[in-house]
Amino acid sequence: MDGFLQYEFLQRGLLMALLGGSVCGVMGVFVVLWRMSLVGMCISHAAFAGTLAALVLGWPPLVGGVAASLGAAAAVGPLAERPGFSLDTAMGVIFSVVMSLAMLALGLLPGARVDGLNLIWGSLLTVTRADLYLMAGTAVLLFSFIFLFYKEIQAIIGQKQSALASGIPVRAIYYTCLILMGLVVVASLKAIGGFLIFSLIVTPAATSLQLTYSLRYMFWMSAVLGAMASACGLWLSFHFSVPPGASIVFVAVMGLITAMLFSPKKRDRTR
Amino acid sequence: MPISKHSPDFDAPVLAELQDVQVCCGQHCILHDVSLSIRQGEFWSLIGPNGAGKSTLLGLFNGLTPFRGGRVAYAGQAVTARNVRQIRLKIAHVFQVMDIDPRMPLSVYESVLGGTYARLGLFRRPGKREHRLALDALATVGLADMAGQPLGQLSGGQRQRVALARALAQEPELLLLDEPTAALDWQAQRDILDSIAALRHERKLTVLMVTHDLNAVFHLAEKVAMLRDGTMLWQGKAEAAMQPDLLEALYQVPIVVAEHNGRKAALF
Numbered sequence: 001m002d003g004f005l006q007y008e009f010l011q012r013g014l015l016m017a018l019l020g021g022s023v024c025g026v027m028g029v030f031v032v033l034w035r036m037s038l039v040g041m042c043i044s045h046a047a048f049a050g051t052l053a054a055l056v057l058g059w060p061p062l063v064g065g066v067a068a069s070l071g072a073a074a075a076v077g078p079l080a081e082r083p084g085f086s087l088d089t090a091m092g093v094i095f096s097v098v099m100s101l102a103m104l105a106l107g108l109l110p111g112a113r114v115d116g117l118n119l120i121w122g123s124l125l126t127v128t129r130a131d132l133y134l135m136a137g138t139a140v141l142l143f144s145f146i147f148l149f150y151k152e153i154q155a156i157i158g159q160k161q162s163a164l165a166s167g168i169p170v171r172a173i174y175y176t177c178l179i180l181m182g183l184v185v186v187a188s189l190k191a192i193g194g195f196l197i198f199s200l201i202v203t204p205a206a207t208s209l210q211l212t213y214s215l216r217y218m219f220w221m222s223a224v225l226g227a228m229a230s231a232c233g234l235w236l237s238f239h240f241s242v243p244p245g246a247s248i249v250f251v252a253v254m255g256l257i258t259a260m261l262f263s264p265k266k267r268d269r270t271r
Numbered sequence: 272m273p274i275s276k277h278s279p280d281f282d283a284p285v286l287a288e289l290q291d292v293q294v295c296c297g298q299h300c301i302l303h304d305v306s307l308s309i310r311q312g313e314f315w316s317l318i319g320p321n322g323a324g325k326s327t328l329l330g331l332f333n334g335l336t337p338f339r340g341g342r343v344a345y346a347g348q349a350v351t352a353r354n355v356r357q358i359r360l361k362i363a364h365v366f367q368v369m370d371i372d373p374r375m376p377l378s379v380y381e382s383v384l385g386g387t388y389a390r391l392g393l394f395r396r397p398g399k400r401e402h403r404l405a406l407d408a409l410a411t412v413g414l415a416d417m418a419g420q421p422l423g424q425l426s427g428g429q430r431q432r433v434a435l436a437r438a439l440a441q442e443p444e445l446l447l448l449d450e451p452t453a454a455l456d457w458q459a460q461r462d463i464l465d466s467i468a469a470l471r472h473e474r475k476l477t478v479l480m481v482t483h484d485l486n487a488v489f490h491l492a493e494k495v496a497m498l499r500d501g502t503m504l505w506q507g508k509a510e511a512a513m514q515p516d517l518l519e520a521l522y523q524v525p526i527v528v529a530e531h532n533g534r535k536a537a538l539f
Contacts, residue, residue, distance in 0.1 A: 033375070148394060155385035158371040158422065162434065165333050165366075166441050167359035167389035213421045215376045265374050 010238065013124035013191075016132055017230035017248070020188045021200065023139045025226020026146065027184045028205030029219055030177050033157050038091035039080045040181055041198050045098045046072030047185040048119065048194030052105035055115055062134070062186060069182025072098070077178055081171070102194065122193025122245030124234050131190055138187040142180050146219060149173055154215055192230075193245035200245075203252040204229060210256075210263040225255060283311040285347070286477050287332050287445055292341035294327055294501075301327050302501045304341065309445075309494075314471060314478045316492035316509070318485065320522055323498040325481040329447045332479075333362045345445075360390050363438030364447040368431040368454070373423035379433050380418040383408055386440030401440075408439035411473070412466045428459025435466060439474070446471075448480040452487060460484070464491060485537040489513055497521045513537070 005011055031040040050068020051061045072094070079090055109116045118126060146153065152173050155163045164170040185197055192200055208221035233248025240247070287309045294302040301324045309315055317325050330336035331343050334355035343350040345358045363386070386408070387401040409415045412432040417425070422433060431451060438446060451467065452460040464487050471478055471491075482488060488495060488509065495512035497504040499521055505512070512518075513535045518526040527538045 151385075151388050151391075151397065152393070154377070154381060155388045157377050158375050159382065159385070159434075159437075161335075161366050162364065162437060163385065163389075165330075165335060165359060165362070165364035165447075166386060167356050169356070169393075209374055209376070213374075213376050213378065215381075218376045 009125055009127070012127050012129070012132060013234055013244075014231060016127045016135060016191045017124055017234045017244075018227045019132070019135050019139055020191050021204075021226035021228070021230030021248070022223035023135065023142055023184055023226070024188055024192070024197070024200045025204035025222035025224070026142060026219055027181055028201040028203070028226070029208075029215075029222050030153075030181070031202055032205040032209055033215075033218075034160075034174075034177070036080065036178075037202065038087050038095075039076050039178070040201065042076050042091055042094050042098060043069050043072045043178060043181050044185040044198045044201065045095060045102065045194065047182050048189060048197070049098050049102035049105060051119055051186060051189055051194075052102050052109070052116055055119075056105045056108045061119075061189075065186035065189065066182060069185060070179060073175065073178035073182060077175060081174075118193075119189050120194050121243040122189075122191055122196065124191045124237070124244040127191055131187075135187045135191075138180075138183050142184065145176060145180060149176075157215070191244070192248065193243065196245040196249045199249045200226060200229070200252060203249070203256050207252070207256045207259045210259040210265060213265075225252070229255060283313070285309065286311045286345070287479075288342075288344045289328070289331060290342040290344070292331060292343060293339045294324070294331070294336055295339050300501060302338075305498075305501070305503050306341075307496055307503070307506065309477060309479060311444075311477055312475060313494055314492045315480070315494045315496060316488040317479060317481045317496045317498060318483070318488060318521065319498035319504070324501040325498055326449055328498065329364070329449055329479065329481055332445065332447065333359045333364055335364070360441075361443055362445045362447060363441045363443035365431075365434050365438045365449060365451060367450050368427050368434060371423045371430075373421065375421065375423040377422045378418065379414060379420050379422055379425065380405060380409070382422050382433055383418075383436045383440050386437040387442075390441065404440045404442065405436075408436040411439060411470050412436045413462070426459070428455045428462060431455065431459070431463055432466060435463070435470075439470060444477060446476050446478045448478065448482075450481055450483065452482065452484050460487070467491065485518070489535055489537075 031037055047065040047069035051065035054061045054064020076094060080087055106116050152168050155168055156170055160170060188197055204222045204225035207225050208218045212218050212221060229252035230248050232251045234244050236247040237244035285308050289305055289307045291304045291306055292302060293304060319325055327336050331338060332345060334350055350358055384397055384405040387397060387404050391397060391401060409418055412435050414432055451463050468491055492509045495509050496506040504521055505517060513528050515526050515528050518537060524539050529536050529538055
């Protein structure tokens with residue numbers, strides 16, 4: 001592969017891209033099917049802001065990111081649960097507050113701010129072994145969650161109220177999912193970047209929604225699409241010297257557009 | 272013990288009960304000291320104008336509606352935060368049919384099978400029994416041949432029947448129906464009501480149905496409760512409820528009761 005893989009940092013970057021891409025892709029299935037775009041966006045950007053704030057305060061970035069995303073989940077989750085409550089405005093406000101906090105933290109960062117800037121644009125090439133372990137741990141948690149609670153997850157899709165009324169612990173599963181989302185974002189921040197992470201979460205799942213009626217396939221397909229977009233994006237970023245986050249999202253969105261154009265579901269929409 | 276429409280079993284034990292229940296949202300109260308006692312095997316219909324608190328009342332039995340004063344009991348046991356999960360397993364709640372994305376990766380069969388999951392419990396996969404329950408429920412509502420279809424592609428009436436099948440797969444003792452015929456055409460309404468009548472006799476279910484369809488009320492129910500502005504206006508036997516002045520007081524519009532071939536119908 002034209003020297004692409006002869007450097008160790010690129011091998012690590014590629015591994016991170018494959019792992020992170022599949023984790024984000026799988027996370028996106030929840031966002032798309034449970035209609036949590038707005039909630040997800042707030043939580044993922046809160047994780048971003050929290051990580052930046054931790055850098056300013058000299059804390060471990062992981063702690064700041066997880067704490068901020070948990071805080072956001074605790075604030076936003078109950079709002080999203082209220083039946084009939086319009087989330088648009090509340091989320092719009094929370095989202096801009098979170099982003100302004102992120103920018104504030106960036107402004108307060110002393111020195112060359114390389115770490116901070118990396119968190120915004122992402123830098124797959126500076127991925128360390130520890131970053132990989134963190135991502136692998138997150139992957140294990142997320143995939144076990146899906147494996148263990150698959151039937152409950154399926155029961156909640158499109159019929160949350162009925163699932164709740166029948167005695168399924170909807171709330172516990174929903175909040176676990178929000179916490180996992182915070183973790184996924186924190187684990188992928190450094191590689192993908194805070195601005196674009198949510199796009200990598202949503203796009204592969206939105207693509208697979210165009211292609212399958214099976215939840216099982218949707219999870220698999222989103223994982224594969226996320227991993228492919230990340231690997232292709234990394235390759236593009238290496239060859240054209242562009243930030244990997246941007247090229248990854250570009251590839252993912254191209255995939256979505258192609259899927260929308262050729263979606264077999266277009267024919268089915270006869271209602 | 273067979274239960275027919277006109278011979279409710281008065282000795283049957285009380286299954287679900289409200290005693291002076293008050294539901295408030297901040298300063299504004301939605302239900303004022305409402306009492307209702309539903310015996311096993313009875314078919315109750317809850318009627319009243321929009322905003323009277325009917326859906327709110329329905330959610331009291333399975334803990335979806337938090338209440339301030341009074342007592343809610345199921346099978347003699349007070350419904351509390353601690354036992355509400357256990358009680359929910361025995362109560363199926365069919366909500367008004369909502370639009371879902373036609374691309375949703377969820378088949379009719381998967382949706383119905385989902386009704387068995389809560390009772391099955393966490394960490395257990397559906398087995399033979401659950402699959403049989405789901406197939407039986409689909410057959411009861413007449414949708415066995417649509418099992419593999421994506422749920423989002425069904426018509427409103429069909430989706431309402433799927434919701435009913437899902438509730439049946441739960442093997443409930445009490446069935447709560449929230450306007451099962453709202454927004455459906457005549458044929459779909461008829462199909463749903465026929466399904467409800469059939470399964471109720473087949474499975475000896477206790478039913479509480481919220482509806483605006485007065486003719487369905489008198490066709491199916493043996494007991495009627497009338498709710499207006501969060502207050503119980505009247506409750507009693509369905510035959511006695513079909514009175515113009517009572518219905519007029521409830522809906523505040525002139526209503527005429529006509530009779531055709533021994534069947535009463537309300538006209539406004």
